[in-house]
Amino acid sequence: MSASNESAAGKSADGTETEKPKELTPGAEEGLSEAEARTRLAQFGYNEIREEPSGPLRSILGRLWGPIPWMLEAALVLEVVLGKLAGPALIAVWLVFSAVLGGVQERRARTALDLLRSRLQVSSRVRRAGNWQILPAREIVPGDLVHVRMGDIVPADFTIDEGTVEVDQSALTGESGVVPRSRGETIYSASSVGRGEASGTVTATGPRTYYGRTAELVRTARSVGHLDQLLFTVVRYLVNIDAVLAVALVAAVLWRGEDLLPLIPFFLVLVIATVPVTMPAAFTVANAVEARTLTNKGVLVTGLSALQEAATMDVLCIDKTGTLTQNKESLAALVPFAGESEDEVLTWAAASCDEATQGPVELAILGAFKDRSLQPLSRKKFVPFDPAIKHSEAHVNRDGQALRVVLGAPLVVQQLAEPQPELMARVEALAASGARVLAVAAGPEEHLSIRGLVALADSLRDDAAELVKAIQQLGVKVLMVTGDTRATAQAVSRAVGIGGHFGDAEDSLHNPLEYDGFANFYPEEKFHLVQTLQRSGRITGMTGDGVNDAPALKQAEVGIAVHSASDVAKASAQIVLTVPGLQGIVSVVSGGRRVYRRMLTWTITKIARTVELAALLTIGYIATGFFVTPLALIAVIVVLNDIVTITLATDRVQGSSTPRQWDVREIAKIGGVLALGWLVLGFVILWAAMNILKLPTLQIQTLMFVYLMYSAQATIYITRVPGRFWSLAPSRYVAAATIGNVAIASILAAWGILMASVPVVLLAGTLGAVLVASVLLDQVKISVFQQTGLLGSSSPSGVNAST
Incomplete structure (x- = not known):
């Protein structure tokens, strides 16, 4: 789009005409007054569009349609065809229960994510009453004078008054690539600025923009994580076990010459018992609950899978500025060259800075420039700092001579200017204190000479060394990755305890x-570093702040946008820190390991319960000629156990002090050992009921039902901690759900609801046998855990008293 093509109406990204609001031009270059801004805010409303979520009924009905519900519905129909009513009724209740439970938990998770969205605001530079300030993008009104630079997401539609930018409009057009925009042209809300800076007047906000909304930062959809892959693998193994048992059962029935038709509903229910119907809700809630907790610690989790990956992260690449330091630059020293004075060096440097940028380097240099009451050079052209080339520049007029001024990294400026033999020696001397050193060069276009050095001090955060140590004690290797010189990086790295071996x-x-870190790094080199670490099998975390960090943040399993990050960096990351420093990263790792422990409990319990149920029913049928638990009661077992599955998201757990890797074989080993132990006890109870107590078939089925319920609750307590199961109390929700399941099963059995009643003394005896077996199996579990190292060591500081 060229300026000559602009009209009063203007054109949208797809070429359609858009009406330009009238009377929006602010007075002179001062921007709107606060009073006028309030008036227009009342007139046009906030710069946002609220999404209308789908209704609860639609969400619930959607969960009744799909492969898993179809199998349940097929089982229901077959039971009706066979003339049974109790079974179909329970399966129907199960279907509705799972749909309602999933819908409710999804709604709660969405509420948690809405809270995150409300705290993750796009901010913009706005000129009001003659002063540049940072305001939430939602408060921008038509007529505001705004400024955007590389890394920003454009907050509203505006016409450029000054400057040139390259913008990515893929969010609007769906086509990748950047397009140039300059004075008189319009850029649109939700575009991202890839290069350059520009100021302009806002023409449309909120629903009146072309895109129709403020730039959306929260991205909940990501590729399948390591945990999701694990769960699918576990389910596949369980289905294979079911298949083997099913073949054995069919062979036994055919050997006896019995009818196979009554087995069909059993096979369907067995598959459903294996496939975790509530798994998506359980894992979403587990992550959402922890994500909401982290918001109170200055962490916004915009990609829930990042929490799962944080548990296994073993390498963290961090930047220096704003993470280890306070990101409050101040002028520490000026070193003039070739007869220049300090004031002259500062004047040259100030010419390559722009106040509208509001960056810490620019503000430090311009602040010192104003404090000395120096006269600025007449600037004809300005090119803002670009991380890809590590310098900014200006074209100025001094005493009638056109000159080019460059401010940036010493190594870069040295390549653009005439050689200065003592440059790097002086840079090393200044950088030894940890200062950030910039070189400034000026002269005719092709004959730049280095005029001096500017040293900027950015004090270390008081807690930097302590927090680096905390991350290292969690078993995470910390690498410093910075664009600063090696001397500056080494000074800071040694001070915080990372080390001084830099590459x-x-x-x-x-x-x-x-290495302990890498200096003189360009943003694109972070991406290659992440790939190298991942190829070596490392789960990698990466912090970043600029638009050029976006590829590395997306590539890393745990992409972390720091407090001062650009909008594009925040959009690319899965985790956004809302406060400076590393405390948020410590919280993320600890939170991820709590989620890991809760989901590990779910996974081991799922394996143990499924193998126990499938083997007991199949082998029991082959041995006795009847199902030791009716299919209708299997539905009751699954429904009640699903309740506990959801509450595990709130459980109190001990966070591991080392990264935890998901090992399917070791998890299956522990689940299999527990299942085997419960099977032994189950067949002992079955043998006693048939041969000693001489119970009728219906009472035997009731007794085995309560046994399966009791053992399932005991398995949760055994697997949730690496030590004795009584060493850490569960959350009140887990306690209520498990105790409630025991009570419900006991009442149903004692009163004969849905089954034949059995004496209370038999229920008490079964419960006592389960408790004794739990103590024995708990010792077996401890031994297996110690052999596999699956749970690692526990850290008391990792205890989360969720209730």
């Missing part, structure tokens, strides 16, 4: 873990 970009591609 360069080439070193990062070969054995990067041999």
